[in-house]
Amino acid sequence: MMKSRGWVVYPLLIISSLLLFFPIVYAFLVSFMSGTDVMNRSFLPSIWNWSNYERVFETVPLMRYLMNSFIVSTGVMLGQLVVCAFAAYAFAFIPFKGRNAVFLLFISTLMIPWEAAMIPNFLTIQAFGWMNSYLSMTVPFFALAFGTFLLRQHFKTVPHELMEAADIEGLSKFATFYKVVLPYCRTSLVTLGIYGFLTTWNMYLWPLLVTTNDEKRTVQIGLKQLQTVEVATDWGVVMAGVIIVIIPTLLLLFIGQKQLQKGLTQGALK
């Protein structure tokens, strides 16, 4: 029984993993190809060479972009964790009048597409004079309804005895928050952190809107620049850029996954 199921499941898994991986694998291969190889649509590069990687760094200030992206993504990640955790704590533990109504209102912002709020946001940022600054790319994303919801749901699973025990020991509300609630919900915090970092890293439209010079641009815009700076796009160079941009996100996922697993196996008391 198990064996016959394996015969069905594994080929399916292999096929779907090949389908999923193909773009990345092919991007990796193209990044080593010369212009002729790309034109010929060959699958493997005829000669493996690093020249595309060298040229990426020559054509655009990629290191600068990478650093900008890193600063912005880290900023958003931290900001989101702090703001969402505070908001979630209030929604989970502090009983105030109309809490559920406020929470529903908060959650309902999930249904407004981000694009719809883009123009008002842009005008606000402009009025603040935040164009071409890290602030414009980070602050608008701190309050995240999804993140608040995620954390609130996890906070609600904290056994109330833990809170009460802290109460009896004389911990302040804030001490309870960071000594009891946050460590207990580490898994969710890691999840949210990774999610926040990756979404910000991959953001394209908003950074394009609020930045006008290379000084503050992020890496995704840099990639786009690679396609337009020359008359005929050199796909080898573009793909080399793509691979470089993917690396940090992959690293983050690997590190984060370990943390996530640790968090999951930590297990609460019965």
Add this chain to the structure above:
Amino acid sequence: MKKVTLSHVSKSYDQQSFAVDDVNVEINPGEFFVLVGPSGCGKSTMLRMIAGLETITAGDLSIGENRVNHMPPSKREISMVFQNYALYPHLTVEENILFGLKARKMNKIERNERCQEAADLLGLTPYLQRKPRELSGGQRQRVALARTVVSQRPICLLDEPLSNLDAKLRGYMRTEIRQLQKKLGITMIYVTHDQVEAMTMGDRMMVLKDGKVQQVGTPLSIYNQPKNLFVATFIGAPPMNTLPLSLSQDRSLMFMNEKISLATPVSWRTLLNTKDHFHLGVRPEQVFPAEEVLEPSIKFDVTIEDTEVLGNETHFTFTLGKATWKAKWQGQWPKNIGDLLSLAVPLEAAYLFDTDTEEIFYSGQVQLSEGVQVL
């Protein structure tokens, strides 16, 4: 050392019914006081009000001379052990034990000293660097107790601390907690639904039902002189046998049902003059083989419906009127289901309860001597 005083303490969640209804009690310093009752009787609510985790709807709670109704829990000088132990899963045993002391900003040397002491006392020294999840139930329980020990607070509240343990460990921890309390000389207020725990651990106990205090006293006085039908059937294992009886016009016969009746003992007739109905209560260990009872007694014949031989004692189950009774005899009795038994209950072992109020109005033992009688 401070005493805990509750006067007219009540708790209502919905402004209509009371979860705890007008409780008056004084808990002495160094006393092991047990709150016992079936689930939903308000015993945990009462404990949580003493802890300050629940607001008090009406009445006064004092610790020492101070009224503490609105004092935050941390100021009440109490420690608490929860049913699921409330250990922090992300901290080691040592950090768990010291959690409260760190919060109180105690200096490191004294902190570690106290931790060592508590760990030695409870046999936790080898486990100090482990996480709670790597411990067994009993060990977790001891970590929770160690937190109480290091806090050195004079009053400790325990909310059903043994209910997550298996029977053997429970018996063991019972003695351990009791010894700990005697060694530290602190006041313990202990909530349980298990009457065995209440009987074996408490200096005094309070029996609660539906938020109302049924009886307060030493375990033996409650066992020997239950105030009403509920207390009588709640305390003791197996519980007290009861039987509703109705009286004939001249009070000479007691009817179990339409057909079967017993002769009313002569000494009871004046007692029963004003009643039409009453409940008879007899502890299972007071139901004897008829030939062994020489003093005045009620006698009846029954058919055995079930026997349980426990090694040192034997339980017989039988039906009397509409009620199922048990008899508990010492030793091993080779009887079969369906056998006839002639039984007798000495009059002095009988308890009589009013059917309407369920209050006791006669107990053979009280007639013999006032106060506690040890059998």
